[in-house]
Amino acid sequence: MASAVNATIAHRRHYDVIIVGAGIAGSLIAKGLGQQGWQVLVLEAGTGSLQTWEGHLHAIDTFRSAVAKTPNAAFPHNVAVPSPDVLDLTPTRSGFTTNGYFIQRGELPYSSDYLRAVGGSGMHWTGLCLRMHPDDFAVRTRYGYGRDWPIGYRDLEPYYVAAEREIGVSGDAQEQWELGIPSDPDYFYPMHKIPPSYIDEVCRGIDGRTVTDPVANEKFTLKVISTPQGRNSTPDPRYRHGAGYRPQGAVGLPKYGQRCVGNASCVPFCPAQAKWTPLRAQAQFSRSVTLATHCLVTRVIGGVNGRIKGVEYRTYEDPASAASQPYQAEADIVVATAHAIENARLLLASGLANVSGELGCNLMDHPTILTWALSPPGNGPIGPFRGPGTTSGWEAFRFGDARRTRAPFRIEIGNWGWGWATGAPMSNVGTALGVGGDQKGNIVPTAVFGARLRQTLGDQIGRQLQLQLAVEQPADHNNRVTIDNQYRDVMGNPRPILTYNLTDYVKDGLVAARCVASAIYDLLKAQEHTDHSPRDGVAPLGYFRYRDHDYAYKGAGHGAGTHVMGTNPKDSVVDSFQRCWDHPNLYAAGCGSLPSIGTSNPSLTMAALALRSAEQIHRDLVELHRPVQLRGGRETLSKVGNGE
């Protein structure tokens, strides 16, 4: 278990490695380097309350009482270290306004959030763990859009295996293989796939049918495929050639932690701790790793010859106030793992790593269009609001030549009814009760209560079907994070200024996705209720009009591409090991390094890269420290992370 310390202890000390941010990437790198015996300091800006059982229970309570069940709804508000929130944005007659942590200057809103607390966005992530497809690594060469990777699928494959082990992914390798995502033919995930939901079974009813994508003018055959995920299911005894897998339990309370029981609140929070979070990696930190919370890194300090000396950080005691103290710590290697947008912000504020001029540019997400429908009444309820957010998807639209015409997309079959689209089930209750009255404030005559209310809700909610269609967004120089000293947070740090928009290529992907979803509802005989049009002159957030139709998209929380990797220091920020071209001992790790993100949720790929970087950092340190001195580690010089 990591020793948590306060800032003064770390002050003015020299470490082998300083890691900025204890999210997914930072925690995995720290764990790997700690196992090698390196002295690692992890500086985490947020509070550490989630590390304890009391903090966990408190988060459950906070979530229960939150009016809007947003991804950050379970976590205490932190004035000193603010997090962006999806509620910061408000649609207006002329577009949108924002009043949170981000400044937004784009034509369209960047409507994703992240969390600054121990564990980072890895606390509220959904846990979907899809590998990228081999084609996704060379989109420029193959399909003429975005940016190519400096490495390919084969280079990353062993690290995918290692990341799936770290996270304990549940999945069906055979199904992924059939999608063209290669693995060793004997490969099994650590755990069996999460049992598909009843909704998945209903959707499986149209397997083998075809739908036409009118944008690419191509026919696709439907097949429901289960989604690999980082949540405990049944361990697969065939894993690692019969060695099996032992699932990790809860953090903070020994002997707790279950397999997924379908509580359906994974975002923001899994009460049963079946979902993987970075806290699990932190629980395995060796003694040479120190995790200091309440430590906001304000600047990375440059030294001579492009080398980095260390970092400057501020610590606060009270998350409700901005009072803070400055400190410094030094290290041989500094690794920024503060999240794509924060990494860019921090390095821009430090005036480092930007010889290419690409730092902060190429901000990506998976713009997601939601569509919703009611399943046919004759077939009874389909059981929404049970199980993890999604257990399966339609994958065919992610691949193939259609990518030359429009952005590819992945169709997530939602298990949580119209929750994301309309705020169901609470919105259904409000409407049925006639809450707020009619426009004049009079009682709504059609309002129902008692047995009628129960029946109405059961009928409406029980048939809710929602599809989330996430579209690939290629790297685009114009979508970017910048800073301006005029805009600062309470501690005086420049806030991220975002400029964001969708290209026609992405919009065409959204259009295709929208049409395909409608075709699917037809096949399911479901009655579609999707509506993205403006109401009373105000359009929904993320609204745009395109080719004479109304559309609206949401952010997927997949911020990426702000310090892209490449082969050339002139047009990329980091090399394939996520080492900054301009500074041999500075790494920027995380989704920010991804030059393209395909249609896979990015964190598994990010985790694989993090494990690969940990190996390289180890080699760098060995190089710096010849002869090697191991201090306090548990394991010998085996490869970090690469367990297979």
Place this chain on the structure above:
Amino acid sequence: MENETDGVVLGDGEPPFQLPKTMPELRRYLQGALEIEHFTIPPYLTAMYTIRAGTNEVAYYTIRGIVVEEMLHMTLVANLLNAVGGRPRVAHPDFVRGYPTKLPYSALDEKIPLQHFSPDAMRTFLLIERPERVDGIPIQRIPGWTSIGQFYDFIRTGLLELVDRLGENTVFCGNSERQVGPEDFYNSGGEVLRVTDLRSALLALRVVIDQGEGLNGSIFDGDDQLFGEQRQVAHYFRFKEILAECAYDPHDTPHAPPTGPEIDVRWEDAYRIDPDASVADYARCSDTAVYKHAVAFNEAYAELLAYLDTAFNGTPRAVIFGVPAMLRLRDLAERLYRNPHPDPDKASQGYFASATFEIDQQQINHALDIVSPRIQVARLNTEEPVNFTGVALW
């Protein structure tokens, strides 16, 4: 190997205070052990269910964890019994002893009632889990059983002697396909292991004993050593923590009270219950709603036993049905305990309705009838995880 005691519930017919000398005796002792492990569950569940929602969270999760471990113990003991060619018997009305009842394997006269979450309940639990030696002094050697640990010690010694005399293969003659494996029960404290030989048998016994009483002379169980899990305080000492409203510090010893951080315990946030409540009493009350809920609870409990019986007798993977069965019990309990006792006199004394854990033969038969088609639909014999889709659970 068949004999009249095999597959028979012991109930009050405790084995004499001596080592098991023959295979049938060993099986009888193991059936007894199965009953002891289960014996604790209704009192622990009662304490847990009577905690008002959202209060006493530390205590709630402590008791919950212990209940899950008791279920693990039951499963391990069933594996042991199957390994030595026995037939664990769970679905039987006498398997659930009526409460209050004498503590099994104890020469002491204390009766164990069903009690709401309270200092008294914790004291009762301490009595149940009392280690063989605490405060450094071995409990006085009176003739007869004095602790559960001592009973297991006899089983262990008897088992070793039998292996010596008859050979390992003769003793471990059970069909290994009857063993419940770790796939469907894990990670809430220890894990299920298949028992096929002396080594695994001793390991299983060690888990059961250490988790209850602590690892020889310490406050900790042995899970960190056995399973590489986070170190945790054994049952006895966890109950002591709640009673003392104070956690153990890692440096504390069994001889002294805990000195760690305070635990927020609010004894008043519990539904007080009548330890003598019975469904017959409820039936006599003019408002029969509680009666119906209490019966529904007992029926659901009979179903849990029917699943376990099936799992322990040739369909090991049926153990997974224990999870939805427990969730159902929790939901039924929520509906039950929050009602005042239906007898106005009892209600005026501040009593609430409670589950009575009274199971009769008819309920057992009914439960066995309804669980068997469900288990068939779930197709448990595949390697795949159990998928409950399409299985009507209740």
